[in-house]
Amino acid sequence: MSRKLWLPYAQMDTAPELIRVTNAQGVYLHLDDGRKLIDGISSWWSVIHGYSHPKINAAAKDQIDRFSHMMLCGLGNDPAELLAERLVEMTPDPLQHVFFSDSGSVGVEVAMKMAIQYWGNKGTPKSRFLAFRNAYHGDTTACMSVADPSEGMHSTFRGLAPEQLFAPMPNDCGSCGGGCDHLVQVESMLAAQASELAAVIIEPLIQCAGGFRRNSPEFLKSLRRLCDQYGVLLIFDEVATGFGRTGTMFALDQAQVCPDLLVLGKGLTCGYSAHAATLASRQIYAGFNPSTASPAFMHGPTFMGNALACRIALAGLDLFVEENRLASVACTENQLERGLSNLSVEGVVDTRVLGAIGVIEVDDPKRLVGAQAFAMERGVWIRPFERYLYTMPPYVITTQEMDRVIETMRAWCESDAFQSGVGT
Ligand SMILES: Cc1ncc(COP(=O)(O)O)c(C=O)c1O
Incomplete structure (x- = not known):
């Protein structure tokens, strides 16, 4: 069977016919055969406020009537500025700067590039990452490199994706206080390799696509302490956990831990459009300061700060309060x-x-x-x-x-x- 529309993760000859959705409202998917289904997985966890929410629809329509997109180079737009301010207000104080990009994967790539360039700018180049087994951080090349190493993509793309270090991920480490085996292993890896490691990257509190293994607030606190001790940056990938999914606005709120770089996506734009945000601490941002003759951050996707996406995100954030x-x-x-x-x-x-x-x-x-x-x-x-x-x-x-x-x-x-x- 030959198909024009190539589907994700699918053997196209044997992939079942798609179930056609003609309309979606609230939690319901309306199918072309008249059935309706409750969406129990929010379209890959993104449609947090339900489909076709009247307030988000109104904001999106209003923005389309003004303009949907404006390059974020030389030209500014209010939704992007306002969203950056809102995200900074909502997250711990050290996170003061927001870099927008097109998807969760690219947001993770941005965090990884920022970490590498930060160390390069400081004159102490480091470019490897310590990640966790079972992790999933997206499908682009650098993201694949920090995803579970025994999972298919590593062998398929060996040679393209850089080789990283992997620590075992705890599972339901409810009460670990800093001395568990997992942390001992992380510490020994940091002690041995800190001079090469730009950052540790983790999905805080729970790995979603990697099998829903949980890590505790205490584990994250200890990780923060170890990163500080060994001079390695800490990246939280909250693409899946952000915007209420774990019970607090961000998983980091439960851990009371602030990473150096925080990646947000999925629920950011409520499933209406693709967009992501990488938040950086003052310290990271200062590492790109022209007064120290540091090169600028080298990234700039066409659709970063897309006005329509940012306006949708702002409307979604309002709903956290209004509803x-x-x-x-x-x-x-x-x-x-x-x-x-x-x-x-x-x-x-x-x-x-x-x-x-x-x-x-x-x-x-x-x-x-x-x-x-x-x-x-x-x-x-x-x-x-x-x-x-x-x-x-x-x-x-x-x-x-x-x-x-x-x-x-x-x-x-x-x-x-x-x-x-x-x-x-
Ligand atoms: C934790 C995490 N990071 C990154 C991504 C990649 O996001 P995207 O699919 O928007 O590129 C995902 C997607 O499931 C994810 O769960």
């Missing part, structure tokens, strides 16, 4: 905890809940074959991967709708297809 989004996330978290924690069936090895993230980990990926079709029959859209049946719903989901998602996930685990481990 008390973090309270909704807290309700969803409670519901997920009540709904998943007592799931005790053969084949389920763990359930995990953090903010508006609910995960059922199973012992064998074969058990999840058929789960998506099963959920669709019950009016729910989810997309399990590997050994994870999960939901990351839009925050506007009601308790009844969330119940439907949870019941569907539980019902699959209790089904004969799951229990026989061969799917349907």
